[in-house]
Amino acid sequence: MKLTDLLKEIEDEQGGEQKSMRVQYDIAIQPKSIDDALAALNDIKNYGIYSKNLANQADRIKIFGPSIPAQKSNAAQNDWNSLSPKERLLKIEEIKSRIERKSDFKGNVIYDKVGEKAWNNTLDLLSKNKDYLSWKEENKDNPEEYLITLNGKQANNLALFGSRGRVYFPQKLGDEEAKYKPLQQDVHYIVDSGMILFPQDKSPFHPKSYLKKVLKTIMDNAGLEYKFADVEKEGAEDDTPVVSTRPEKPTVPPLSTTVNTADQADKLRKMFQKRLGDVPGAKYEVESTGTGAERKYKLVVTGISSDQRAKLQPLAFDFKQNLKESLDFERRQMLVRAGIIK
Numbered sequence: 408m409k410l411t412d413l414l415k416e417i418e419d420e421q422g423g424e425q426k427s428m429r430v431q432y433d434i435a436i437q438p439k440s441i442d443d444a445l446a447a448l449n450d451i452k453n454y455g456i457y458s459k460n461l462a463n464q465a466d467r468i469k470i471f472g473p474s475i476p477a478q479k480s481n482a483a484q485n486d487w488n489s490l491s492p493k494e495r496l497l498k499i500e501e502i503k504s505r506i507e508r509k510s511d512f513k514g515n516v517i518y519d520k521v522g523e524k525a526w527n528n529t530l531d532l533l534s535k536n537k538d539y540l541s542w543k544e545e546n547k548d549n550p551e552e553y554l555i556t557l558n559g560k561q562a563n564n565l566a567l568f569g570s571r572g573r574v575y576f577p578q579k580l581g582d583e584e585a586k587y588k589p590l591q592q593d594v595h596y597i598v599d600s601g602m603i604l605f606p607q608d609k610s611p612f613h614p615k616s617y618l619k620k621v622l623k624t625i626m627d628n629a630g631l632e633y634k635f636a637d638v639e640k641e642g643a644e645d646d647t648p649v650v651s652t653r654p655e656k657p658t659v660p661p662l663s664t665t666v667n668t669a670d671q672a673d674k675l676r677k678m679f680q681k682r683l684g685d686v687p688g689a690k691y692e693v694e695s696t697g698t699g700a701e702r703k704y705k706l707v708v709t710g711i712s713s714d715q716r717a718k719l720q721p722l723a724f725d726f727k728q729n730l731k732e733s734l735d736f737e738r739r740q741m742l743v744r745a746g747i748i749k
Contacts, residue, residue: 431639432615432637432639433604433605433607433637434604434605434607434615434618434619434622434636434637435602435604435605435636435638436602436605436622436626436633436634436636437601437602437634437636438602439631439632439633440631441598441601443629444603444626444631444633445598445603446629447625447629448589448592448596448603448625451588452628453625453628453629454587455493455494455497455624455628456490456497456498456624457586458587459587461584461588469486470576470577470587471576471577471578471579472575472576476571479571479572479573479575479576480563480571480572481572482572482576483572483576484560484562484563484568485559486575487558487562487563488558492555492717492718492721493624493717496551496717497621498575499551499567500614500616500620501577501617502525502526502567503522503523503617504613504614504617505520505521505522506518506519506520506522507519507521521569521573521574522574525567525568525569525573525574529550529565529566529567532566533550533553533565536565539553545664545705546660546662546663546720547660552716552717552720554567555720555721556724583611585611586611590605594609595609602636602638605618623635627714659711659713659716660716662707662709662719662720662723663706663707664723664726664727665704665705665706666705666726669693669695669704671730672693672704672706673693675706675723676693676706678722678726679691679706679708679719682719683715683718683719686710688711689710689711690707690708690710691707691708692707693706693707
């Protein structure tokens with residue numbers, strides 16, 4: 408089966424007569440070794456958060472949550488706390504795409520986009536959240552990266568898991584169970600022209616950004632060299648489909664953290680460097696902002712990957728939290744010494 412047999416065209420009618428074609432993209436992986444990549448896709452151990460044994464009751468509970476609805480909220484918080492930053496990003500993508508299958512009064516199957524509703528509620532709460540608004544000044548508007556720094560209780564309070572953990576866990580349906588089994592060749596992906604193509608309409612992972620994170624987890628856990636590419640199908644004048652690839656151009660925003668003194672910025676820089684080790688191209692620059700008593704120091708990290716940025720972000724959050732707690736303690740001690748409080 409060829410790539411051109413799997414890629415779809417989307418045509419629009421304009422003005423009742425003129426038709427124009429839109430380009431549709433599917434994800435492909437260009438690995439250094441096709442055989443190694445296929446072996447990685449076939450090994451469930453590489454699937455990280457999705458490497459579960461569905462025959463094991465404990466794993467089924469971890470995937471689908473407790474059978475008693477009242478227990479799901481606490482279970483969701485505890486499970487979130489056990490996840491790595493990368494796994495939390497995957498869980499957020501999963502939550503955003505969560506759909507519940509129901510039946511209407513006539514018995515027709517309908518799909519409720521509960522994940523989309525929960526995500527919109529989370530964004531609404533974040534738009535009024537002082538901690539996020541302060542964080543956004545230094546890290547730009549990136550709610551996903553902020554949420555992965557929170558513990559389960561904090562994320563739950565921002566409606567991320569839905570009412571009583573409703574959207575954290577999927578329904579026990581066949582298409583959900585497919586996410587915890589290895590992807591199958593010629594079902595979920597095909598091999599052609601030195602690449603592995605994952606047609607979105609064949610994938611158990613939606614949307615495409617979610618599938619991409621899953622594939623990255625698999626390849627990285629297997630320690631493979633690879634590149635992502637978008638595969639497009641365009642209409643030529645003679646209606647002969649032309650397949651081309653558009654290599655991924657990742658953009659990783661700088662990670663900036665503002666502290667009170669230059670010494671604090673230097674201390675945090677050393678902690679970052681220790682966490683990442685020697686990363687060619689990584690830059691750690693300190694910028695001063697404000698004047699006099701309002702002067703602050705901003706540590707800006709560039710030249711790192713999104714995974715490396717995700718490793719540093721919780722460290723930056725904890726560092727600032729510890730600074731705040733230390734400052735609060737010092738202020739309290741001053742008030743005690745002054746006899747204002749006991």
